[in-house]
Amino acid sequence: MNFTDNLLQWYNKNRRDLPWRNTTDPYIIWLSEIILQQTRVDQGMPYFYRFAEAYPTVTAFAAATEDEILKLWQGLGYYSRGRNMLKTARIVQEKFNGNFPHRYDDLIALKGIGEYTAAAISSFAANQAKAVVDGNVSRVIARYLGISEPINSTAGKKLFQQLANELLNQQLPAMHNQAMMEFGALQCRPKNPDCGICPVKAGCYAYQNNQVNQLPVKLKTVKIKNRYFNYFLISSNDEVLLNKRGDNDIWANMYDLPMIETNELWSPEQLFSSPDIVSLFGIIPQIIEIYPVQKHILTHQHIHARFYHICLEQNKFKLKSTFFFAEVKNLNSFALPKIIFLFLNKFFKF
DNA sequence: AACACGGGGCA
DNA sequence: TGCCCAGTGTT
Numbered sequence: 001m002n003f004t005d006n007l008l009q010w011y012n013k014n015r016r017d018l019p020w021r022n023t024t025d026p027y028i029i030w031l032s033e034i035i036l037q038q039t040r041v042d043q044g045m046p047y048f049y050r051f052a053e054a055y056p057t058v059t060a061f062a063a064a065t066e067d068e069i070l071k072l073w074q075g076l077g078y079y080s081r082g083r084n085m086l087k088t089a090r091i092v093q094e095k096f097n098g099n100f101p102h103r104y105d106d107l108i109a110l111k112g113i114g115e116y117t118a119a120a121i122s123s124f125a126a127n128q129a130k131a132v133v134d135g136n137v138s139r140v141i142a143r144y145l146g147i148s149e150p151i152n153s154t155a156g157k158k159l160f161q162q163l164a165n166e167l168l169n170q171q172l173p174a175m176h177n178q179a180m181m182e183f184g185a186l187q188c189r190p191k192n193p194d195c196g197i198c199p200v201k202a203g204c205y206a207y208q209n210n211q212v213n214q215l216p217v218k219l220k221t222v223k224i225k226n227r228y229f230n231y232f233l234i235s236s237n238d239e240v241l242l243n244k245r246g247d248n249d250i251w252a253n254m255y256d257l258p259m260i261e262t263n264e265l266w267s268p269e270q271l272f273s274s275p276d277i278v279s280l281f282g283i284i285p286q287i288i289e290i291y292p293v294q295k296h297i298l299t300h301q302h303i304h305a306r307f308y309h310i311c312l313e314q315n316k317f318k319l320k321s322t323f324f325f326a327e328v329k330n331l332n333s334f335a336l337p338k339i340i341f342l343f344l345n346k347f348f349k350f
Numbered sequence: 351a352a353c354a355c356g357g358g359g360c361a
Numbered sequence: 362t363g364c365c366c367a368g369t370g371t372t
């Protein structure tokens with residue numbers, strides 16, 4: 001038996017019963033695919049149910065506000081996915097009359113849908129013969145065929161796409177694609193792959209040449225950046241001062257607290273005697289409490305956050321236009337980054 | 351081609 | 362700790 005026959009046999013025996021596999025509705029498949037970008041199935045699953053229930057159709061999705069989408073997305077990360085989904089939903093509503101496209105060429109033109117997602121939706125929803133290439137697929141191919149080209153180089157991406165196209169079962173593209181990814185996720189894992197019971201080990205280059213732990217090859221990742229966020233908690237009369245973030249940086253368009261970013265860890269004395277704090281509030285605030293520095297670990301940056309509970313004398317301070325007072329009882333309606341949510345939730349118990 | 355973009359799980 | 366996860370968009 002060849003590779004793909006073995007693969008499909010393995011898949012039929014070992015596949016998980018995942019909710020988005022029981023439909024050919026391109027909208028539902030789109031929902032699942034975007035949620036699962038760079039996200040483990042276990043982590044994304046509750047969000048999939050949440051979105052499918054809140055927005056059963058793309059028409060319902062298109063009618064939502066960005067605040068609502070980001071709020072529902074809270075905690076999942078890579079929030080541009082949610083923002084792009086809303087743009088795409090609105091285009092689908094207008095240009096396609098609410099009928100989510102299922103052709104690769106239509107899909108690839110939409111925001112947030114790249115090569116992988118266009119191939120996934122078009123094959124799963126309409127059995128279009130487009131091969132998906134995600135982290136799982138490139139790992140399986142790199143090991144099975146013994147490809148040492150980095151999977152994330154430009155040449156590598158092109159090569160793995162081409163090899164995936166050649167391997168694709170033209171009669172069963174949807175099942176083939178699902179099987180490749182499931183095989184990578186469950187059997188041909190990044191670490192500790194289960195080679196002992198692998199159905200294709202006889203033909204696997206990496207297994208036969210003892211290269212399983214060396215493949216796939218990946219270009220080195222960028223250096224982690226340290227950032228220092230000094231946050232200010234200002235509350236009065238069951239209200240708290242929030243800040244709506246801009247659309248350039250991390251957590252775009254989400255809500256946090258007034259803050260000053262410094263290029264290194266600043267002491268409270270340093271911070272509260274700096275011109276920055278005067279220009280932020282117009283006055284020097286009174287410190288009520290200083291919290292210990294918290295480290296918030298993200299993939300590409302480590303955020304060192306220190307929260308200050310402060311007091312501003314009535315009517316003497318000025319506020320940036322992105323600042324506003326929110327009622328504490330409404331705090332749970334704002335899309336908050338994880339670290340802000342945890343702090344405010346601990347403080348206010350909302 | 352390089353970089354930005356979250357949060358969590360696992361060895 | 363370091364690596365990876367059903368990647369995409371911007372510069």
